[in-house]
Amino acid sequence: MVRVEPLVHTPLIDLRGSALDRRALRARLPRAQASQNAPVETVRPLLDDIRERGRPAVAEATARFDGVETGSFRVPADALREAARRLDPAVRAGLDEAIARVRVVSAAEVPAPRTVEVATGARVTTRHLPADRVGLYVPGGLAVYPSSVVMNTVPAQEAGVGSIALASPPQRETGLPHPTVLAAAHLLGLDEVWAIGGAQAIGAFAYGFADADGRQDSAEALEPVDIITGPGNAYVATAKSLVRDRVGIDAVAGPTEIIVLADAAADPLLVAADLVSQAEHDPLAAAVLVTESVELARAVDEALGEAMDRAVHAERIRTSLSGAQSGIVLVDSLQAGETVVNAYAGEHVELHVADPAAVAARITNGGAVFVGAHSPVALGDYIAGSNHVLPTLGTAAFGDCLSVHAFLRVSQVIEYSRDALAQVADHITALAEAENLPAHGASVRARFTATTPEG
Structure with missing residues (x-):
């Protein structure tokens, strides 16, 4: 085995010549750490305060973390319309196409x-019933995410x-979320949009609040939701984990990540471009290449340097790619690479x-799998028709991409006639006695000892 210089x-x-059992791989593969999340001790008091005091607690958190002081969190309808009117036509065309494709899927x-x-x-009838009310979170931070408005809203619709609320951080200059986010909300027909960001938005969704006069039936009152979805920073992720005993959530997301499996014939420029595109999100983003080709590894590393030199967000990308969460993994074969992935x-x-x-x-463990050189992650981020809200930090082994299923509850309807119940009555009685729950069996026998109408 040829030794490879750093x-x-x-x-x-x-990993050439190494055991590829699950324990060894989990110990050696690069990964962003969940411990980057904000300490629970930082977020829990904020959530407790929102639960106890409602709107004033949200206002104080908004002033503290976003630098915005406001008496009204609800985005006015005319602000939504104006944002859509001012939207760049090319951006609107892109959003319209993304909405249409995600809606079809x-x-x-x-x-x-x-x-x-x-x-x-x-x-027995199995039904899938929509949640009554959901809260969708769209982050701010280092980028603007109208695409997240699409990815969260369309599956819920x-x-x-029946009731959809959206929250996104206010900007210091306007006290409103980014206008492109507002425009996307308007294109999707959302009229309940809140200028609230971070952990306080999650708390507001989970607990709700009255208006400034204490009224619960006002447009300025936020009704609690049943499910919260959408990505966010470490504070948002921690807040979602702390309210999941009260509301459903999609997932507790970590930093974004990409893993590329490439053979010797892969184009190093395309591979590097896709690694850089994910590193552009966040200094904590993970970008990993798995290959059996030493030559490709070297060529991709060289291409990464050239791409960074041209990148607008070069410092952010460089931090991501050089971090412990990123790397190029050498394996003995393509089959070994599949095991690693x-x-x-x-x-x-x-x-x-x-x-x-x-x-x-x-490939059985992957939030979204992009097949071939002409299916880059950026396609899925925006307009493939798939959803870009995906499991991170290895949770794709058991977690789901965001879809309509996140907003549905499975309910079963059971309907037996008298004769059908009679056929299994003895089985029920036997099982109930075995579990020392005799009243269960008695409840069945009562239907045949009492006078009951034919069912």
Whole structure:
């Protein structure tokens, strides 16, 4: 095995000749750390304060963290309309196309009710019911995310959610969320938009608040929601983890990540471009390449340096790519690379290999899998029709991408006739006695000892 000198722009992890069991891989693969999240001790008091005091606590947090003092958090309808009117036509066309494509995919995901005839007169129907009310969070920070408005809103709408509220951080200059975010909300028909950011937005969604006069039936009162979705910073992620006993959440997200599996024939410029595109998000973003080709590893590292020299956000990208969460991983074979990718369970998986469709069938752990050189992550970020709210930090091994299912509850309807119940009455009694719950069996026997109408 040829020894490889350290790379210039990103760490090198040489797994050639190493065991590829799950424990060893989880210990050696680069990964952003969940410990980067804000300490619970920082966020919990804020949430407790919002639960106890409501609007005043949200106002104080907004002044403290966003530098905005306001008596009204609700974005006026005319501000939404004006933002849409001023929207760059090219951006509007892009949003319109993204909305249409995500809507097509989301509509196809909605399950139909299904009734199963277990036996004669014995039916179980499985229904998928939309949540009554949801809160969608769209972050601010280092970038602007109208695409997150699309990715959160469209699945909720297609699921049939009747009440949708959106929150995004206010800007210091206007006291309102970014105008492009407001424009996207207006294009989607959202009229309940709140200028609240960070952990305080999550607390406001979870606990709600009255208006300034204490009224709960005012447009300035925020009703609690049943489900909260959307990405955010460490404070947002921590807040979501702390309110999940009160509301449903999509996930506790960490920094964004990409893992690319590439063979010797891959184009190093394309691979580098996609690693850089994820590193552009955040200094904590993870960008990982897995390859059996030493030559490709060196070529990609060189291309990374050239790409950084041209990048607008060069410092942010350089910090990400040189961090412990990023790196180029050398393996013995493509099959070994597949093992590594599945163990990593990344948010975004790209396949730059000779037969990407065949490899994709063997990638079982990935939030979104991008097949071939013409399916970059940026496509999924905006307009593929897929959703870009994805599991991070290895949770793609058990977590889901955001979809209509996040906004649906599964409920079952059970309908048995008298004869159908009679057929299983003895089984119920036997099982109830075995569990020392005799009243269960008695409740069934009562239907045959009392006078009851035929069912």
